[in-house]
Amino acid sequence: MIRLTVDDATLSTIRISFSPLWETIGSLGILARYRGAAPSPYADWARRVRNRLPEELARTLVEPLRRGDPRLFPPGFVALPDPTRNTLAAELAHVRETNPGDPAADRLLTALEEYWDLAVAPYWNSIRSSLEEEILFRGRTLAVAGVEPMLAELGGRISWSRPVLTAPYHRDMDLAVTRSKLLLVPTVFAGGLRLFQQERAVVAMSYQARATGYFHVLTAREPAQAAEDRLALLLGKSRAQVVRALDEPRTTTAMAQSLGMAKSTVSQHLAVLNDSGIVWKQRLGGRVFYQLDQSGITLLRELGI
Structure with a gap:
């Protein structure tokens, strides 16, 4: 469980941004978490991807994530979402810049590109549209009702009880977020794993985009x-x-x-x-x-x- 104690200064800095890379890793989490049939709304998507996924790609990306291997995505590999890098190519280029001359990083990035083309790209237009509508919807709530009602409505077992934001996580974490920026990252594939990142004075956490529960965003059927x-x-x-x-x-x-x-x-x-x-x-x-x-x-x- 993540428990973030958020001060007023941080509450005033909350922003929302999506990330193709975070979405891609979240989708890998679905395949890693569910060995058999995945639950709705991921069932059709997971079945099709598994039928097409090369064994080598599964061994490189899915199996290490299932084991919780920290070497798969080492600290600093997965960057904070940035609206100026809103394509997977731009995000991976940033990772390459921050890991120059690293053969292991190059192999992982190549695998992620191949996986993206097979598993996420065919659905990306629909996913991106849903994420953009999610940001618009939350931004409207933020502007009209304020930050606390917006946090209280996130759903997905995330709860807000001033000053603590609580979310399910694979390990216990208590963190005081003081005079920092809090970045919320909606993902369609949050049902696989929750991503959490702290970098300098920014704390970022993924959450389940509301569109997943209401619309068939994985529509290539x-x-x-x-x-x-x-x-x-x-x-x-x-x-x-x-x-x-x-x-x-x-x-x-x-x-x-x-x-x-x-x-x-x-x-x-x-x-x-x-x-x-x-x-x-x-x-x-x-x-x-x-x-x-x-x-x-x-x-x-x-x-x-």
């Missing part, structure tokens, strides 16, 4: 024609298309463009779905985003979608 037909029978063909398009938060305009429908038609479908509890809407800034509610997620799960 085989078509399920029979299930889709059942959904169309229940809701109508056009309305079923709208529901399936809500694999991540979307505006009416974005859905109309992606589905090739009139904006007014999509708006009518969303109004019905919202009234029935299948979707709900959230205003963020000047835009309104629609997303599947829990009943909508349950409906798709029952139909095998």
